[in-house]
Amino acid sequence: MTEVMIVQDGQLLRSIDVQAGKRTDMVLLVMPGVSCDIKLDVRLVGEGAEANVYGAYVCGGDEKVKIAVDMYHDVPHCNSRQLFKGIAGGVSKVDFYGKIIVAQDAQRTEAYQENHNILLTDGAKVDTKPQLEIYADDVKCSHGATIGRLNEEEQFYMRSRGISLEDAKVLQMISFIAPVLENIEDHDERETIAADFENAIRNIVKQL
């Protein structure tokens, strides 16, 4: 079962060991108005362990969001996937730090990490530092990070179909974080959280 965490103000420290053949799924959600410092250590300690960590953050004011993930592959044949997507508006500041550490005998590791960000304002700041530390030689690992703006070609296309600029931006931002939210298993919970994000995003767009 996927664990869904609505992150509150302040520090969040979590350390998780995933045993042989077990799987951990986690969705971290940071709503507008929340400033937090998340430190997550995931250790794959038994063969065949799997960890999937997803995160979405939306900032529209003066939030400070810090996320640090260390993903340890200690033994062979483990899989991990991380996907973090976020939107930074206002004068918010986002720091993302993610590291995949593959031990020397952790052969046949598959580990992926992605962090994608949209900057809404000139005042907002995003720093992203994806890292790989690989000591094994038979592994599939990748990481990627992007920081971009809302695409104006998409906006014009939508507006030419009668979708208002405000609705176009809301649609772009919701669809941007949707790949994270879709990992929330429970249908009702997913719909409620998606609606909360949509309302929050609409409020941010109104202030742009």
Place this chain on the structure above:
Amino acid sequence: MANDILLKIEGLRASVEDKEILKGVDLTIRKGEIHAVMGPNGAGKSTLSAVLAGKPQFTVTAGTIEFMGQDLLAMSPEERAWAGIFLSFQYPVEIPGVTITNFMKTAVNAHRAGKGLEPLKAGDFLKLMREKMAFVQMKPEFAKREVNVGFSGGEKKRNEIFQMAMLDPTLAILDETDSGLDVDALRIVANGVNALHTPEKAAIVITHYQRLLDYIVPDVVHVLKDGRIVKTAGKELVAEIEEKGYDNL
């Protein structure tokens, strides 16, 4: 009759990044008419369509555009859409994460809100979608696909005409709709455009080649060269261009 006029462009000049592309365009389109705008690459054909649809990157430096008595240049792109203008893009934009269903539901309901109407009921909307998708021979599963993502050239253009059918515009602007189409897709697209045409509506067909105009037969043909309309005639002009090329006009 003056009230037959849908679109009146006078002395239109437009620039992009300080480079003047349109250098004084005059064009009047009446109800029921199909106009072809032909011309060599770089003549300003796509700029004309972008300016009509209100693309923000283009600056109108002189001239007026009146659409059904309204000052088009004072309207946002979405207001122009609500008023009945539709642009079929030469390069339809991919919108990752947004399904065709969600995209069209938002668009259709925005048009309805513009007219003071309630949103369409879910059942009625899906019925309309199915009907219009069948009209351009799009498979029903496309409704769940992300807008234009991974579509072939022909699928993108059919998607444009599907959207046109959903929104039922008064003035359709087809920007190089024939580019990248095989003959079957060309026929489907052209049949779609013809079927949507009525004596109350008009269309501007922008194209480099004769090919599309074999299927969508224009009433008036204009040649746009270096930002100006240099020649206007009936459909016989198409054959003349094909024979002589743009350089000898």
